[in-house]
Amino acid sequence: MTVLRSGFPHRPARSLATVAGALLAILSLLLGLPSAAGAQTPRRAPEPAHPGQDWAGSQIAKHEGTAVGTAPPTSGLAASVEGVDVSSHNGNVAWSTLWNSGVRFAYVKATESTSYTNPYFAQQYNGSYNVGMIRGAYHFATPNTSSGAAQANYFVDHGGGWSKDGRTLPGALDMEYNPYGATCYGLSAAGLVNWMKDWFATYKARTGRDAVVYTSTGWWKQCTGNSSAFGAVNPLWIPRYGSSAGELPAGWGFHTIWQYTSSGPTVGDHNRFNGAYDRLQALANG
Template sequence: MPRTGSRTIRRRRGFLSAAGALLAAIALLLALPGAAAAAPHDDSPIKPGEAWMGAGVQQHEGDPTDGTPPPTLAATVEGVDVSSHQGNVNWSSLWSSGVKWAYVKATEGTSYKNPYFTQQYNGSYNIGMIRGAYHFALPNNSSGASQANYFATNGGGWSKDGKTLPGVLDIEYNPYGATCYGLSQSAMVSWIRDFTTTYKARTGRDAVIYTTTNWWSQCTGNNSSFGSTNPLWIARYASSPGTLPAGWGFYTFWQYTSSGPIVGDHNVFNGAYDRLKVLANG
């Protein structure tokens, strides 16, 4: 018995020694430069300029999806949205996987420009995708007109080339503070109208509005006045887009997951490819 006990103790010591060595190796790897860098969609606090399309959605509504495309109508087209978090994107891999359109973050507020915008915006275009740009709104930062002009000047313009989609107003949960940015429902509606009216005057196109039904209901009072002019991009990480905000009878884009394969959030265009080209052409 004593010898058996000694062998058992030695085995346990050997196991603990090996486990300690493994933990030390992991600690060493984490100490390497860049090893502890935050993943694009982790739980680290978001710094000014770092918000992406859906940042607030994840915080407030979560994302139980695994990136698998939901069962949808056959006539849909797969797309992605990207920001600085994705860096230089391998557009050929996305194209080969079936992604045919992309939206790229251009601006946020009136002081941030995506440093990877050129590679992402031109790269998606050059590989053959229909692409567009989006603006992350900060309604507590400056007026809607100011941000629309900043966006239109810094990547959010539009040209009738058959491959450029109208710009997107990303208006969602505030990832930096108060959900509705400290604005009343009527003030938020006025801010959105200020942005969309100015963007239309600058580009000749009605901006797409990206939002969630919950946020829209809470922060605009479920205002129904934009549905007849501005295409809807609904964000809902589930097997269906669910109930839409007031005023919209259908969605144009649906962001169905923030956990898509390869890179970026994944979405579908609600129609066949030829209809996507119609939207691009205006």
């Protein structure tokens, strides 16, 4: 064995280079840096850290300056039906109490991304149905964590399906401000529109129904460029905590559901279906 004057064994230069290269590759992988060959390691956003705190409208007040509202006047409405939407932050819901107060339909959060399911989903989804309500499920979208198709499939597989039983509404896609970072999830307007097209197409292929889209006009303008691609097909569920639904996103001439107040964790957010009860039944029946 060749021995250096220092007294340590000599290691061939090739061996040292191999070790150094391996260490550099590991460091690049951990930090998401380009590798020695110049290739960028693809990176997905981490899965949501607090999905139980995300629900339809949870980010609207934070970004649009809306506050907890009260029931708007009913004057001028030809007909409407009262509803609520709930998620895990509402816990076990007293459905009989809501029914007795006049609530006739409910939307329940089922999923978020491809990793979260609402632990109270069964109590909320089945409980609303069992007291006589027309019910539906919704998915909180995180377009930076996986594809539209992947999230639609996850939604359908975890409570977001549809059946023509006369009391199940089509699923809804919740598109709102990102609770984890960049408002528009780091995607371009075209990228977000294509992501939604992927989600809606997959949902329809799985269920036969065109899903509802939940979104605010402010987010829609900012993040989709005020796309008019969905108004002719997907019913609009719009949040606005005031005396009217206000300006609608491009493509929609009217809203189907208006989330008019966020009343806190015990009773859920309140909504109004834009039409008589038989029209709500028609939406359920497809």
